[in-house]
Amino acid sequence: MNRVEKYILSERENGSGSLPAFIYDLDDLREHVRRCVQTLPKSCRLFYAIKANSEEPILRALAPIVDGFEVASIGEIRKVRGVTPDIPIIFGGPGKTDEEIEGAIDHRVQLIHVESEHELRRVAAIAAKRNITVSILLRVNLKGPLPQATLAMAGRPTQFGIEETEIPDVIRLARQLPSVRVEGFHLHSISNNLDAEQHVRLVEYYCDRVKEWAEMFGLNISWLNAGGGIGINYTELDKQFDWDLFVGRLDSMLATKCPPGVTVLFECGRFLTAACGFYAVEVLDIKKNHGKHFVVVRGGTHQFRLPVSWQHSHPFRVLPVERWDYPFPRKELTDAHITVVGQLCTPKDVLARDVYVSRVRIGDVILFSHAGAYGWAISHHDFLSHPHPRHIYLGEKEKEAADGGDSTHDRSVVHTPVD
Structure with a gap:
């Protein structure tokens, strides 16, 4: 018991x-998440996607352990800043308002994930009015093929990200806008994946695509956001995602596939708190x-x-x-x-x-x-x-x-x- x-x-x-x-057992939470952070390869960072559970005691328990928080609204940004004034925040979501973009800047969000050409122009315009440069990641809706999972945000028609075929034009536009700096790509494509080997292959696929874009356009990028997507098996509790296998295979794969100088971000939610x-x-x-x-x-x-x-x-x-x-x-x-x-x-x-x-x-x-x-x-x-x-x-x-x-x-x- x-x-x-x-x-x-x-x-x-x-x-x-x-x-x-x-x-909620906060001690178990801390132990689990601390182990996840400590076992990731050195070139990776673990952010907590607070949409999974944004209650203040959960955020306070995780703030000293994770590398940052992933948010999807100005309300979530304010929740994080109510807990800690300086932890890194990355901000995604397909429908950001001007108020949210301005709030992200005011609250010192580290990276804004841009989901469309129009959103890129709006971020740039707001940043230009403030005479600042905003760091962004371009979120891409990849063509695939992608692994099967409970939910899919890419590889099919969804509201998420920029269609892969449009990425060259969006990169060219971004390079003409001095108030934004493309620091990498956001490629969160699936949710609740339970296959660790498959997830390593997915991140490898991400690395290949990002390397291709960086070389094609001479981009000096710093970040590859691989999203979350690591799941929980609610029907067979003894058959969970094999984290040890994942980080072991990930380490050797990134050593050969990840572009030099690029840090891989993971923004896990349910896998951390469920x-x-x-x-x-x-x-x-x-x-x-x-x-x-x-x-x-x-x-x-x-x-x-x-x-x-x-x-x-x-x-x-x-x-x-x-x-x-x-x-x-x-x-x-x-x-x-x-x-x-x-x-x-x-x-x-x-x-x-x-x-x-x-x-x-x-x-x-x-x-x-x-x-x-x-x-x-x-x-x-x-x-x-x-x-x-x-x-x-x-x-x-x-x-x-x-x-x-x-x-x-x-x-x-x-x-x-x-x-």
Whole structure:
């Protein structure tokens, strides 16, 4: 039993605390990310893509470890600068406003990822008005072929990046604009890839393309942003992306393929934070309809939208709670396949479907693992106006996260380690 499970069961048996709750193990997070940073080749840098989870305690835990943060809005830029005034920031996204470009300059963003010819002209115009030069990366929508993955941002028609065939013209234009400096290319093409060898080959493909453009146009570039795209296996937890194989093969590949003087950036999100987070819910009811068993929990996809968004059954385990305060018998299921659903008035509010459990009772806790990325952050929090979950951060080094006294969105940091 891990520290999160012990913490939740202790609360439930004592009648303290409330569910639903997101619980994060900050010590595990630090250990995992520190190891990722330390094992990358020397020519690489690891940035955290905060879209995966931009909660302040997460950012504070990672700021001393990662090489920087990747953001996709002025709101995310402000979140980062609220945590640290000087950590490097790289800024992407297909639809930047003038306010966001100006804000990026004001907040000393290191690199702006330019996604179109028009955006290039706008960045240059804003920089020219300030009599400064802005460092940019050109984001390219590569022709491919690219590896198969859960999501693809390139190699097909999408809103991301500059079409590869247009890159020569955009480079020529950029060289005519003295207020921008092309420092490299951004090639984030796929998401949630689980094949480490395939990912090395993908980065090798990036190196080949960047080297070709640099030689063709005599560019002196510093950065190749390989994006994130390293995934989490939510269906087979024991078969995760092989990080050790990846960094080992990457090191030898970059030694021969990476253009001299170029640093490779990785902007990982879910791979860094997913495993540190858990979503705990209380079983409110057990019922049977049309031959199927449904376990209704306090919570749902309005708080944890990832399973319905990705259309998978999210991994969980049942934590038995012995406390029972009602005067009538407690309903339970044994050796059954259950569908875990939330409180919303829609049949799409499903967290896991037809999953075998040896036993589950009303009042037990269902604890979803790997909920530290794209859980709360992407959810429609106020649909049906249910109370917000608690956010609990297990770790000794963090200060309590204030939330303006909003009791519906309680955030607390536990300073005493739970064995």
